[in-house]
Amino acid sequence: MTREAQHNRRIAVATLLVCLVLALLCVWYPLYVIRPFRAQGARELAAALVVMRFREAVTLLCCVAALAALVFYWRAQPRKWRRACATAGVAFVCVLAALARVNIYELMFHPDDRPAFGAAANIKLDPAEKVIAIKIGGAARAYPIRNISYHHVINDVLDKVAIVATY
Amino acid sequence: MWGRDIAGLRLTFHLAGINNQNFLMRDDQTGTYWQQISGQAVSGPLRGSQLPFVHSDELNFGTWRAEEPRGTVLQDVAPYVAEYAPKDWDVQMGRARTVIDFHEHGLKGRDVMLGIQAFGVSRAFPYDQVIREKLVEDHVGAEPVLLVVGGDGQSVRAFRNRIAGVKGPSDFYRLPASPASAAAALLMDAATGSAWNFQGCAITGKAAGTCLEPVQILKDYWFDWRNFNPSTTVYEK
Numbered sequence: 001m002t003r004e005a006q007h008n009r010r011i012a013v014a015t016l017l018v019c020l021v022l023a024l025l026c027v028w029y030p031l032y033v034i035r036p037f038r039a040q041g042a043r044e045l046a047a048a049l050v051v052m053r054f055r056e057a058v059t060l061l062c063c064v065a066a067l068a069a070l071v072f073y074w075r076a077q078p079r080k081w082r083r084a085c086a087t088a089g090v091a092f093v094c095v096l097a098a099l100a101r102v103n104i105y106e107l108m109f110h111p112d113d114r115p116a117f118g119a120a121a122n123i124k125l126d127p128a129e130k131v132i133a134i135k136i137g138g139a140a141r142a143y144p145i146r147n148i149s150y151h152h153v154i155n156d157v158l159d160k161v162a163i164v165a166t167y
Numbered sequence: 168m169w170g171r172d173i174a175g176l177r178l179t180f181h182l183a184g185i186n187n188q189n190f191l192m193r194d195d196q197t198g199t200y201w202q203q204i205s206g207q208a209v210s211g212p213l214r215g216s217q218l219p220f221v222h223s224d225e226l227n228f229g230t231w232r233a234e235e236p237r238g239t240v241l242q243d244v245a246p247y248v249a250e251y252a253p254k255d256w257d258v259q260m261g262r263a264r265t266v267i268d269f270h271e272h273g274l275k276g277r278d279v280m281l282g283i284q285a286f287g288v289s290r291a292f293p294y295d296q297v298i299r300e301k302l303v304e305d306h307v308g309a310e311p312v313l314l315v316v317g318g319d320g321q322s323v324r325a326f327r328n329r330i331a332g333v334k335g336p337s338d339f340y341r342l343p344a345s346p347a348s349a350a351a352a353l354l355m356d357a358a359t360g361s362a363w364n365f366q367g368c369a370i371t372g373k374a375a376g377t378c379l380e381p382v383q384i385l386k387d388y389w390f391d392w393r394n395f396n397p398s399t400t401v402y403e404k
Binding site: 030034035036037038039040045046048049050052053103105106109110111112115116117118119120121123125126127128129130131132133134135136139140141142143144145146147148149150151152153154155161162163164165166 | 168169170171172177178179180181182183184185186187188190191192198200203209210211218221222223224225226227228229230231232234235236237238239240241242243244246247250251252253254256257264266267319321
């Protein structure tokens with residue numbers, strides 16, 4: 001093996017490891033901090049939200065860099081099992097990049113992206129059911145809490161006013 | 168309940184996380200994260216911004232429908248109905264564990280409070296106590312307010328205790344009988360001798376045709392209210 005090939009191999013391995021660690025952090029850290037039954041500290045939450053804001057771009061870059069590193073590595077590394085390990089590492093980075101694009105909170109609580117509404121007179125709901133009620137102009141609307149506490153967020157427009165009903 | 172138009176943008180929100188059991192939402196347009204309870208941007212390009220407030224009430228459906236027979240209601244999403252909370256969700260939630268606690272005023276984390284954030288201060292009223300008293304005359308900061316329990320015995324609204332043309336707060340009295348209809352009289356005030364309904368509007372007497380200004384109530388668990396309103400005072404009698 002030439003010195004140049006050895007050098008390329010080392011750079012490729014280092015790049016791959018950095019990408020792997022970075023992508024892993026991008027997925028794991030927000031999951032670790034923002035768990036439902038765990039207290040969130042102000043600083044760690046702020047850090048997790050910053051990670052969440054940028055992780056799609058960061059993991060995409062990791063993917064591209066890891067793939068480039070893999071190409072260099074294949075050229076510099078003749079052993080098949082090491083090549084296989086490097087390929088598995090890159091595949092893992094790509095999986096992490098895909099996971100970074102998944103909103104797990106909306107997997108748990110499916111969004112209602114197209115809310116539909118019925119006339120109060122026709123809706124069959126127990127009179128004791130709790131609702132969040134609003135009135136804008138002459139328009140009145142109610143959001144049953146059993147419904148909205150599952151979807152959590154309803155993007156709506158009432159009397160031309162854009163609102164978000166939350167619970 | 169918040170408005171979605173801010174900084175020249177119409178935002179669309181999605182559930183995006185949780186902060187000590189109060190959820191975070193993210194808007195599609197800027198990627199900013201917003202706190203549900205406060206409507207404040209906590210991270211992202213619009214950090215520090217505040218969503219416009221939209222008044223809402225938490226009521227029993229029967230009470231609301233009697234007031235607004237021509238209103239509309241959010242419909243269930245059929246594939247997820249089985250995942251919605253059970254009918255006794257409030258009882259079950261009352262037993263759920265909290266991740267933070269504030270051992271103050273003899274309150275437990277899951278005690279239900281009626282929180283008012285207005286007039287520069289925060290004040291919380293124990294829900295059970297308000298239900299028992301049926302009419303609470305109090306102050307939030309320097310502002311006199313009324314908390315009124317509806318005829319269903321569960322819904323609560325708050326109003327500024329200021330009647331048009333009357334100097335200072337008025338003494339209100341609860342009428343003994345529960346109202347037969349949404350528009351029926353619930354209260355009477357000493358200053359004008361007017362009868363008032365649950366919507367805060369005078370239906371007879373000198374003040375007839377006028378309404379009290381509504382004050383937003385947030386029905387919330389003590390731990391959550393206290394976490395986001397650290398300087399809150401608590402109504403105790």
